[in-house]
Amino acid sequence: MPPKSLMIPVRPWKCLQCRTFSATTSNRRLGPEYPDYIPIPQPPQQTLPDRPFIKGRLPVPRDVFAGAEGRDKASPEWLDPHTRPRNKSTRVKAGSREEWKVKISDMRRQNLREGLVSLKARRETEQHALKTRSDRNQRERQEALTRPEREDERLTTPSHGLDLDHLFHGYIPGSPGVRPDPTRDERIARMRANVAARAEAARAERASHVNTLYMNARHFIVNPQQLNAAVDEAFGTTENPVMFGDPHSSMANRENAASVWANGKPDRVQDMLNRANHVGGKYAVEGAAGYSVINSERIRRIAEVFTGGKLENANEARR
Missing domain, CATH: 1.20.58 (Methane Monooxygenase Hydroxylase; Chain G, domain 1)
Known part of the structure; x- marks a missing residue:
């Protein structure tokens, strides 16, 4: 009988990069409902083991020396x-x-x-x-109670060293004690003036805030009609929505102007600097026109300082 051939099982080939040499379960094999699906670092306090609970109660140890009648x-x-x-005379059998x-x-x-x-x-x-x-x-x-005061405590104690009788009852001529401060009245008057100035500044600031609130209150929205009017002014209506392009252009061009990008690209930093420095013909004209706006704003602020109240802006008054 011919000998049987040894059959060696052939394992399927696997890429070396796809092999895993770790026994730890990969997070990709865990479902999203698993707590460790997303690893989150935990502080050490939450991983410390709890104190083991001991079941039952230990009995109170009794006093073995009690009951001996003194x-x-x-x-x-x-x-x-x-x-x-025991008595040695009693004999017992071995084993x-x-x-x-x-x-x-x-x-x-x-x-x-x-x-x-x-x-x-x-x-x-x-x-x-x-x-x-x-x-x-x-x-x-007992040593702590009778211990003398330390040198550093004695030197840092907030001691006043004032005469309480003189402080509460005033200085009496001819009596022993510290003479009053010659600049006391001047210091008290200066402190009173400072307190009055701070109170006046707080009152003026509060009045300015009340006046500003009164001037801005005319633009507050307090009912549904005003809310609807403000929404229509900002976004337009369904028949006539607000467009960012030229309103005099054709409807076909206006349909493409539903975005702010229809007005062109936003200004660069260099364009802003040119406008501020009036560089170039276009920016020079815009700068000249901007002077009037700046001057009107300055005049309004000067008038507010002179009148002591908030004035309405010219642009807001035209609305």
């Missing part, structure tokens, strides 16, 4: 009668149950004696440490 359970007077060894009971009784007596002695020693150690810590705290507190 006697110390760790003293020989109490331990000797309770841990008295019997009685021998096992004897060994258990001896071990119980030894554990009772050693446990009470060790518990008393630990109790005394804890009480001594507690008393030492309490005495130290009391001593530090």
Whole structure:
């Protein structure tokens, strides 16, 4: 019988760039509803483990030295009668149950004696440490209460050093104390003048704000009719909408002028500088025409300063 040929399974070829060498699940394999679909960094406080919850309640440890009727359970007077060894005269058979009971009784007596002695020693150690810590705290507190004032605190204390009687009742000639300040009346008058000036400036500012509000109130929209009129003025009506192109041009050209770009490209920074410096014929004419607008605005501001109130703008008055 001819030997069988060894068949080696052929694996499908895979691009090296498409292979993955990580066992971590890619985010592309997760759905959008998965919380880690979009990785968001979290602050360290939210990733700290919570305190483990301990089920149940530990019982209150009882006092093993209570109930001795004033006697110390760790003293020989109490331990000797309770841990008295057995009588040696009683013989037991080796390997019997009685021998096992004897060994258990001896071990119980030894554990009772050693446990009470060790518990008393630990109790005394804890009480001594507690008393030492309490005495130290009391001593530090008493030292802090009776400690003298530090030099830096004394030098930085906001002490006034004034005579309160002179401060509240005035200076009496012939009485000991600090003489009054000779410039006191002048300083008080200057401070009163400053307070009055600030109050007058606040009153004038408030009056100017009220006048400005009164002048601007005529353009406030307070009813639906005024709102409709303002909308029609800004956007036009359905039959006659506002166009950005030439209103005298044909309707075909006006239909293409529904955008602000129908007026041409916006001015460049160089065009603005040329207009401001009156460079070129076109910009020179525009600059000359702009002088009248600037002068009228300056005259209006000067008139507002002289009259002390807000005046209406010329462009707003023509509307």
